[in-house]
Each structure stands twice: as structure tokens, then as C-alpha cells.
Amino acid sequence: MLNSTSQARRAIPAVDTLLRTAAFESLVHDFGRPLILECLRKLLGEQRRRLAAERIALAPDEDTLADECRARLSRAARPSLGPVFNLTGTVLHTNLGRALYPAEAVAAATQAMVRPVNLEYDIDGAGRGERDSHVEERLLRLTGAEAAVVVNNNAAAVYLALNTVAAGREVVVSRGELVEIGGAFRIPDIMASSGCILREIGTTNRTHPRDVEGAIGELTGALMKVHTSNYEIRGFTAEVGAAEMARIAHARSLPLIEDLGCGMLVDLEDFGLPHEPTPREAIAAGADLVTFSGDKLLGGPQCGVIVGRKDLVARVRKNPMKRALRLDKVRLAALEAVLALYDDPGRLAARLPTLRLLTRAEPEIAQQATRLCAAVQQAVGTSIEVRVVACASQIGSGALPVDTLASAGLRLSAVERRGTSIDGLATAFRRLPVPVIGRIRDDALWFDLRCLDAAQEEEFASQLSELQWAELQPAEPQRSRGGP
Numbered sequence: 001m002l003n004s005t006s007q008a009r010r011a012i013p014a015v016d017t018l019l020r021t022a023a024f025e026s027l028v029h030d031f032g033r034p035l036i037l038e039c040l041r042k043l044l045g046e047q048r049r050r051l052a053a054e055r056i057a058l059a060p061d062e063d064t065l066a067d068e069c070r071a072r073l074s075r076a077a078r079p080s081l082g083p084v085f086n087l088t089g090t091v092l093h094t095n096l097g098r099a100l101y102p103a104e105a106v107a108a109a110t111q112a113m114v115r116p117v118n119l120e121y122d123i124d125g126a127g128r129g130e131r132d133s134h135v136e137e138r139l140l141r142l143t144g145a146e147a148a149v150v151v152n153n154n155a156a157a158v159y160l161a162l163n164t165v166a167a168g169r170e171v172v173v174s175r176g177e178l179v180e181i182g183g184a185f186r187i188p189d190i191m192a193s194s195g196c197i198l199r200e201i202g203t204t205n206r207t208h209p210r211d212v213e214g215a216i217g218e219l220t221g222a223l224m225k226v227h228t229s230n231y232e233i234r235g236f237t238a239e240v241g242a243a244e245m246a247r248i249a250h251a252r253s254l255p256l257i258e259d260l261g262c263g264m265l266v267d268l269e270d271f272g273l274p275h276e277p278t279p280r281e282a283i284a285a286g287a288d289l290v291t292f293s294g295d296k297l298l299g300g301p302q303c304g305v306i307v308g309r310k311d312l313v314a315r316v317r318k319n320p321m322k323r324a325l326r327l328d329k330v331r332l333a334a335l336e337a338v339l340a341l342y343d344d345p346g347r348l349a350a351r352l353p354t355l356r357l358l359t360r361a362e363p364e365i366a367q368q369a370t371r372l373c374a375a376v377q378q379a380v381g382t383s384i385e386v387r388v389v390a391c392a393s394q395i396g397s398g399a400l401p402v403d404t405l406a407s408a409g410l411r412l413s414a415v416e417r418r419g420t421s422i423d424g425l426a427t428a429f430r431r432l433p434v435p436v437i438g439r440i441r442d443d444a445l446w447f448d449l450r451c452l453d454a455a456q457e458e459e460f461a462s463q464l465s466e467l468q469w470a471e472l473q474p475a476e477p478q479r480s481r482g483g484p
């Protein structure tokens with residue numbers, strides 16, 4: 001006599017039989033046979049072990065198995081990298097991908113992905129076989145420089161500039177400018193990895209021309225200025241400006257490298273925003289090589305730009321590491337399209353997403369918040385109060401660290417503080433199909449709506465019904481967790 005467990009185990013259908021059923025035929029159609037086989041074998045193995053261990057007599061039927069397979073495969077098929085709602089209040093959020101491509105850049109990038117392109121092919125015999133030539137003229141027009149190269153990001157640009165002009169030599173930098181950007185980019189480290197010797201001068205708050213002069217010796221390879229893009233030194237301060245640094249450098253026949261970080265190509269004040277130093281200003285002040293990012297205020301793809309003196313840029317181009325750090329055709333196409341938008345600065349704020357978000361007026365954002373308030377309130381239930389509030393957006397990515405933009409949004413706070421977890425609420429919003437990412441401050445979850453594009457407002461509102469928020473009702477008294 002067989003006992004009930006082995007009878008049940010026997011009742012688990014064979015893989016071949018299962019695959020011939022209608023439920024599994026449809027799965028094979030959707031996911032392909034190899035994945036279904038792998039999933040099914042694993043699932044049946046688990047069932048056999050469960051039946052043996054728990055002595056339960058019921059083997060799952062084919063529909064239950066098919067449903068479980070579909071659920072597992074759908075989960076596994078979900079892309080790891082996907083869209084989110086950036087309601088953090090930081091427009092250029094490095095962890096959320098920084099600048100968004102304008103439609104023109106998407107179109108250009110798509111063409112470059114799916115069709116052959118003249119990336120390094122001299123079509124008109126004008127001697128252009130160089131990939132950077134597709135963007136160089138525009139970069140020169142926008143910065144006033146003599147030559148330009150583009151690479152993977154600004155960290156690569158700084159590395160290449162330093163390594164090309166000053167490897168094995170000292171580079172003079174003020175102690176007030178030894179910047180760290182998000183942990184991975186630190187001036188002392190990039191200096192070391194590019195083969196240069198950091199020569200710190202001055203103090204954290206004050207550096208004088210005599211400090212620069214006094215540090216220059218036989219070993220000096222370059223002077224450097226770094227834009228303190230994510231902090232500000234205030235109070236009793238003194239800085240040697242780019243023009244003064246350039247004068248000192250040129251008197252000793254040394255190059256001045258300036259790392260600008262952001263590199264907005266037009267004056268932000270024209271758009272009612274605070275001033276940010278531009279590459280044109282740095283070149284005009286006398287910097288010989290200027291580096292900046294493509295995906296910060298410039299509003300383009302991730303890349304780094306080096307503009308400056310023709311002879312130095314030519315040496316950068318010949319650096320063997322240039323090839324390792326060069327830009328691919330897709331981002332190059334996107335960059336060309338973005339730079340083309342700068343031909344018409346009057347329409348830039350309408351066409352460049354970064355600038356469009358930065359220049360959104362507070363009353364318009366507040367109206368949006370008012371429109372969405374009731375829907376969010378309904379989704380979170382009565383234990384949470386949702387209010388339309390004024391807030392302050394940041395530009396982010398090391399631009400204008402202390403300036404903020406007047407904005408509006410929603411503030412979600414617990415009606416009764418005890419027992420309601422704002423962290424849990426934030427997690428629930430992050431688990432929506434398109435994760436909603438806000439910011440926790442003062443025991444509340446804040447959604448700054450500056451970056452909620454009108455085109456995505458409907459999507460934002462309609463997925464709220466899927467919010468899995470356990471503390472919908474404040475009814476049950478919370479158990480004490482114990483301890484202080």
C-alpha cells in the first residue's frame with residue numbers, strides 16, 4: 001500500500017503532459033519553451049519536497065502551476081532599470097539619471113542605434129574622420145574655445161586633461177577647492193590616478209595670489225581651479241579668481257585647467273535663475289582647458305566636455321586613454337541634437353526638459369498639487385493627512401548648492417504620530433508599478449511636484465489605486481514595541 005504522501009507525489013503531473021495543456025501552451029507562446037521548462041522543473045521540485053516534508057496529500061493542478069509559473073516569469077521579466085517619478089525636489093538627481101533627453105535627442109539617438117551612421121567616416125572629403133567633429137563646431141561657438149573633445153563623463157574629462165598636460169608633475173590647487181562629488185569623484189584621488197602630484201595651497205577659507213606664486217617651482221605642470229559646485233565657503237574668505245590664476249600661470253608658461261562641473265552653456269539669469277559660471281566665461285578669463293558635464297545643466301546625455309587651447313586639446317586627443325574614454329555614437333548623436341537647441345536660446349526653456357523643469361513657475365506647480373491632493377488622500381486613507389504645501393526645489397548635481405527654487409507639492413503626515421510609520425508609507429509609494437520617490441523631512445513624506453511632467457500626471461494618479469499601504473485605518477491601537 002502506498003501512503004498518502006507518495007500517492008500525492010505520484011499525482012504531480014509529468015512535465016511533458018503539462019506542456020501540452022492549454023494553460024502551458026499559452027505560457028510557452030509568451031515566454032518561450034526554455035524559460036518555461038526551467039521554471040516548471042524548479043516549481044515541481046519544490047512541490048515534491050513540500051509534499052514529502054509536510055505530508056500533505058494535495059498535488060497542485062495544472063492551472064495553479066501555470067499561474068505560479070506566469071507570476072514568477074513576469075516578475076523575472078520586469079526590467080531592473082525602469083522609470084520612476086522623481087518627486088524628491090532635486091531636478092538633476094544623479095541617482096535618478098540626471099538630465100532627461102529632449103525629443104530631438106531621442107530621435108537622433110534612435111537613428112544612431114538602428115541605422116549605420118557616418119561616425120568616423122569622411123563623407124564630403126572635408127577631412128572629417130573624427131567622431132568629435134560632429135559636435136566640435138557648436139561647442140566652439142557656444143564657449144569661444146579653439147578646440148573641443150568629448151568623453152564618457154566629466155570625471156573622465158578631468159582625468160584626461162590632468163594626465164595629458166601634467167602627468168608626473170605637480171598641479172597647484174587651492175585647499176578650498178578640493179571637491180568631493182558623491183564619494184566616487186574626489187580631486188585628490190583623480191589627481192593621483194591621473195599621475196599628477198597634488199600641490200595644495202592656501203587654507204580652506206582663504207587662498208591668495210602669493211600662495212599660488214609661492215607654490216610654483218620646477219616640478220609644476222599646471223595650475224588648476226575647481227568649481228566648488230556642491231558647497232559654498234562663506235564668511236572670512238578669499239579666492240584667487242580664474243583671471244588672476246590664468247595671469248600667474250601664463251607668466252610662467254604653465255596651463256590653467258578649470259573644472260567647472262556643470263557647464264551651463266547660456267547665462268541662467270536670462271531664464272530668471274541664479275547665475276552659474278559658464279565655460280565661455282572660463283575661457284574668456286584665460287583658462288587653457290575647461291571641463292564640464294553633459295548631463296547636468298547642459299541638459300544632454302552623460303558625457304564630459306573638454307574645451308580649450310588648440311595645441312592642448314590636440315594632445316588630449318592623442319592620449320591613448322582618449323579611446324578608452326570616448327563617447328559612443330548614440331550619446332554623440334544625442335549631444336549634437338541637444339547642442340543644436342542652443343542655436344535658439346529663446347525657445348530653449350520650452351524644448352530642453354531640464355530647463356523646462358527648472359523654470360516651471362510655482363503657481364503652476366501649486367495648481368497641480370491641488371489637482372492631485374484628493375487622489376493621494378484617498379489612496380493613503382484617513383490615518384494620513386495630505387496637504388498642499390510650499391517647498392523649495394534644488395537644481396542638484398552640484399549646481400548652485402545653496403540656491404533653491406520656490407516650488408509646491410504635497411506633504412503626507414500621520415494624523416496620530418504614534419504607530420504610523422512614515423518610512424513604511426515612503427516604501428509603499430516606492431513599490432508602486434512606477435515607483436514614486438519623495439523625501440522624508442520633519443516626520444513627513446514630501447512630494448515636490450516640480451518634476452511631475454503634465455504628460456505623466458494621469459499615470460501618476462491612476463496607479464495610486466495600487467498603493468499597498470497597511471495602515472489605512474487608524475482604528476487598531478498599536479502594540480507597544482517595548483524598550484525606550
Ligand SMILES: *Cc1c(COP(=O)(O)O)cnc(C)c1O
Nearest residue numbers: 153154155181229260261293398
Ligand atoms: C559633477 C562634477 C564632476 C563629475 O562629473 P561627472 O559628469 O559626474 O563625471 C566633477 N567636477 C565637478 C566640479 C562637478 O561638479
